Amino acid sequence: MENKLPFVDVLKDIHGYQRKADLGSFEYSHKAEITNVYPLTSNEKLYQIQIVDPDMRRRFTFQPGQFVMLEVPGVGEAPFSISSSPIRHGDIELCIRNVGNLTNFLARVERGVQVGITGPFGTSFPLKEMMGQNIFLIAGGLGIAPLRSPILSVLENRSRYANVDIIYGARQPSELLFTYQYDMWRKFDISLDIIVEKPDAQWKGPVGLSTDILRKKLAEPDGSLSNNTYAIVCGPPVMFKFVCNMLTEAGIPMQKMFVSLERRMHCGRGKCCRCNVGSTYTCLKGPVFDYWSVMNLKEAI
Amino acid sequence: MIFRLINKRELRELFDVLAENRIIGPVQKGTSHDGKALYAFEPVFDFDDLKLDYTSTARPAKRYFLPSHETLCTFSVHENGWEKTVDFNIHEPHVFFGMHACDINALDKLDKVLLESNFPTPYYAAKRKNMFIIGVECTPQPSCFCRSMGTDSAFHGFDMFLTDLGDSYFVEVQSATAFNFLKNIRTREPKEKDHARYMKVVADKNSMFTTSVDTTDLAKILDMEFQSDVWKYWGDRCLSCGTCASVCPTCYCYGVEESVDIDLKGAKKKKHLYSCNLIDFAEVAGGHNFRPESHSRLKYRYYHKHRGFMEEFEESLCVGCGRCSEACLAKITVPEVIASVRSGVKPKGKKGRHGK
Numbered sequence: 001m002e003n004k005l006p007f008v009d010v011l012k013d014i015h016g017y018q019r020k021a022d023l024g025s026f027e028y029s030h031k032a033e034i035t036n037v038y039p040l041t042s043n044e045k046l047y048q049i050q051i052v053d054p055d056m057r058r059r060f061t062f063q064p065g066q067f068v069m070l071e072v073p074g075v076g077e078a079p080f081s082i083s084s085s086p087i088r089h090g091d092i093e094l095c096i097r098n099v100g101n102l103t104n105f106l107a108r109v110e111r112g113v114q115v116g117i118t119g120p121f122g123t124s125f126p127l128k129e130m131m132g133q134n135i136f137l138i139a140g141g142l143g144i145a146p147l148r149s150p151i152l153s154v155l156e157n158r159s160r161y162a163n164v165d166i167i168y169g170a171r172q173p174s175e176l177l178f179t180y181q182y183d184m185w186r187k188f189d190i191s192l193d194i195i196v197e198k199p200d201a202q203w204k205g206p207v208g209l210s211t212d213i214l215r216k217k218l219a220e221p222d223g224s225l226s227n228n229t230y231a232i233v234c235g236p237p238v239m240f241k242f243v244c245n246m247l248t249e250a251g252i253p254m255q256k257m258f259v260s261l262e263r264r265m266h267c268g269r270g271k272c273c274r275c276n277v278g279s280t281y282t283c284l285k286g287p288v289f290d291y292w293s294v295m296n297l298k299e300a301i
Numbered sequence: 302m303i304f305r306l307i308n309k310r311e312l313r314e315l316f317d318v319l320a321e322n323r324i325i326g327p328v329q330k331g332t333s334h335d336g337k338a339l340y341a342f343e344p345v346f347d348f349d350d351l352k353l354d355y356t357s358t359a360r361p362a363k364r365y366f367l368p369s370h371e372t373l374c375t376f377s378v379h380e381n382g383w384e385k386t387v388d389f390n391i392h393e394p395h396v397f398f399g400m401h402a403c404d405i406n407a408l409d410k411l412d413k414v415l416l417e418s419n420f421p422t423p424y425y426a427a428k429r430k431n432m433f434i435i436g437v438e439c440t441p442q443p444s445c446f447c448r449s450m451g452t453d454s455a456f457h458g459f460d461m462f463l464t465d466l467g468d469s470y471f472v473e474v475q476s477a478t479a480f481n482f483l484k485n486i487r488t489r490e491p492k493e494k495d496h497a498r499y500m501k502v503v504a505d506k507n508s509m510f511t512t513s514v515d516t517t518d519l520a521k522i523l524d525m526e527f528q529s530d531v532w533k534y535w536g537d538r539c540l541s542c543g544t545c546a547s548v549c550p551t552c553y554c555y556g557v558e559e560s561v562d563i564d565l566k567g568a569k570k571k572k573h574l575y576s577c578n579l580i581d582f583a584e585v586a587g588g589h590n591f592r593p594e595s596h597s598r599l600k601y602r603y604y605h606k607h608r609g610f611m612e613e614f615e616e617s618l619c620v621g622c623g624r625c626s627e628a629c630l631a632k633i634t635v636p637e638v639i640a641s642v643r644s645g646v647k648p649k650g651k652k653g654r655h656g657k
Contacts, residue, residue, distance in 0.1 A: 008427075008430040023422075027423070077570070116385070266557045274582065
C-alpha cells in the first residue's frame with residue numbers, strides 16, 4: 001500500500017484572479033504604467049496610472065472611496081485611495097504625498113515606469129443611495145484625495161443630486177490640491193468653499209477652519225437636514241470629531257454621514273491586522289465607514 | 302466519528318508506516334534551569350525521539366504553516382518592467398505527530414480568517430492542505446486555561462486523535478486517509494469498557510486544571526472597560542517586546558518588506574510575522590502612530606483576541622495554551638489581565654516596571 005501522502009497543489013483549483021475567493025488572486029497584481037505625473041504642490045503629485053492589458057483595464061471597476069495597493073518591486077507596497085472617476089475604469093489617478101519609503105521613491109519617478117496595482121479594495125461611499133439628496137463633502141488637507149472620486153462621480157451625474165456643497169480646508173494656500181479644477185467644479189453647479197488657516201499675501205478667500213464655513217452653511221435654513229442630506233467627511237483625525245459633531249447637532253443622522261479612515265496597511269486583504277481599528281479591519285469594513293460604525297469603533301477618531 | 306483501539310506497541314508500526322513522509326513532532330530539546338524538560342516541534346526521524354507525553358512546547362508548531370519569515374514573491378527586473386514569480390513555499394506534505402487539542406483548535410481558528418474568509422491566503426492554504434495531523438491528549442499544565450476557552454478538546458481539524466489509556470491508545474479517526482493508514486497496523490473496535498476507560502481519562506484530565514478564566518460576557522465587558530485604569534497598569538508592566546505574539550499559536554499579523562537583490566537584477570517581497578505590541582505596529586507614513594502608548598497596544602491585543610474575533614466568528618481567538626504567560630518577560634498572564642479588567646482591581650503586591 002502506498003503510504004506517501006499525496007501533495008495537494010492549491011493552485012490547481014484556481015479559475016482566475018478576479019474573484020475574492022480565489023487563492024491565486026492573493027498575490028496577483030495588474031501590471032500598470034505610470035502614464036503621467038502631475039505635480040500638485042511641492043509635496044503632492046497626481047499620478048495617472050494605466051493598467052497595461054487593455055482587456056483588464058476595461059474590466060477593472062471600482063466605486064468611489066475604494067483604494068488600491070500600489071507596488072513598486074523592491075521598494076514596497078502601500079494603499080492609496082483612488083482619486084479619479086469610476087467611469088475611467090483601470091485608468092486611475094492617485095494623489096500621493098511624499099512621506100514614506102514608497103512615496104518618496106514615487107516622487108522621483110517619471111512617466112513610463114511600470115508598477116503593480118492590486119484591488120480595488122474596501123468599502124465605498126453609497127452614491128446611489130445619495131441620489132435625490134443634498135450632499136455635503138467636507139475635506140481637510142490631503143483628505144480631498146479620496147473625495148475627488150465621489151466629487152467627479154457626482155459631477156458626471158449632476159442631475160441625480162440636489163445641492164452639492166464642497167468645503168475644503170487647508171493649512172495654507174500653497175497646500176491646496178487640484179486648484180486647476182475648482183472653476184470646472186463651480187461651473188457644474190457645485191458650491192465650493194475653500195478656507196485656509198494661514199493665508200499668504202495673494203490669498204483673497206476666507207481664513208480659518210472648515211468648521212467655520214460649515215457653521216455658516218448649517219445656519220442657513222434649508223429644510224430639514226435629517227431627511228434630505230448626506231455628508232462625506234475626510235481629513236486629519238482631529239477634524240472628524242468637530243465636523244461630525246457639528247453635523248450631528250444640525251440633525252444629519254449618523255448613518256447618513258460617511259468618513260474615510262487612514263490606517264497603516266500591509267496586505268489590504270484583511271490578513272495582516274495592521275489597519276485594525278479596535279478590532280475591525282479598515283481594509284475590509286472600511287476605509288469608508290458611516291459615522292455610527294465609527295462611534296462604535298473604539299479608538300477610531 | 303469512528304473509534305479504534307490500538308495497542309501501545311503498535312504505535313511504532315504506525316510511525317514507520319508514516320515515515321515515508323516528513324514527520325514533525327514534539328521532541329525534547331533540552332532541560333530548563335529548574336530541571337524540567339523543554340520540548341519543541343521538530344522533524345522526527347526516530348520513533349524513540351517522539352515524546353508524546355510532552356508537557357507543552359515553548360513555541361507552537363506555527364513556523365511550519367506561518368513561518369516567521371517568508372518570501373511572498375520574487376521579481377526579475379529589466380529595462381522595461383518586471384516579472385513576478387510566486388511560490389507558496391511548500392513542496393511536500395507534512396505529518397504532525399502529537400499535537401495537543403489547543404494547537405489543533407488554533408489551526409481551526411486560523412482557518413476561519415486565513416482560509417474561509419474573503420481573500421484566502423494561499424501561502425497558508427498550501428501548507429494547511431498538506432498537513433496530516435495526529436492529535437494526542439495532554440496533561441494540563443499550571444498555565445493552561447484551554448478548558449475556559451472551550452478548546453480543551455478538538456472536534457475537527459485533525460486526522461486522528463490519540464488518548465493514552467495506559468496499555469493502549471483510544472483513537473478517534475477523523476479522515477479516510479487516517480483510516481487507511483490504520484489498516485497497516487493492528488487495531489480493534491473499542492468495547493464498552495474501553496469507552497469507560499476513555500471517559501475516566503478525560504474526566505481525570507478535566508479535574509487537573511488549576512487556572513481558569515471567566516469568559517462570561519467577556520466581549521461586552523471589554524467594551525465597557527475600554528477606559529479602565531487597569532489597562533494602564535498592565536501597559537506599564539508590558540515591555541512591548543512582542544514575545545507573546547511570537548509564541549502564540551493563533552497570532553497571524555505581519556508586515557511586508559521589499560528589497561532589491563544585490564545584483565540589481567531582481568527584488569524580493571518578504572513577509573515577517575509581527576506583533577501588535579511592537580511600537581510601530583499602527584504607525585503610518587509620516588509618523589502618526591495610532592497606538593503610541595504601551596497600554597493601548599496591549600489593550601488592542603486583548604480586544605482582537607477576545608472581542609474582535611468574537612464579533613466576527615462567534616468565538617475567541619485565544620486557545621488558552623498559556624504559552625504567552627510562560628514566555629512573558631514581565632510575567633503578564635492572560636487570566637490575570639482578564640480577571641483584573643472584569644473586577645476593575647489592579648493586582649496587589651506586584652509593582653509595575655517603573656514602580657507605578
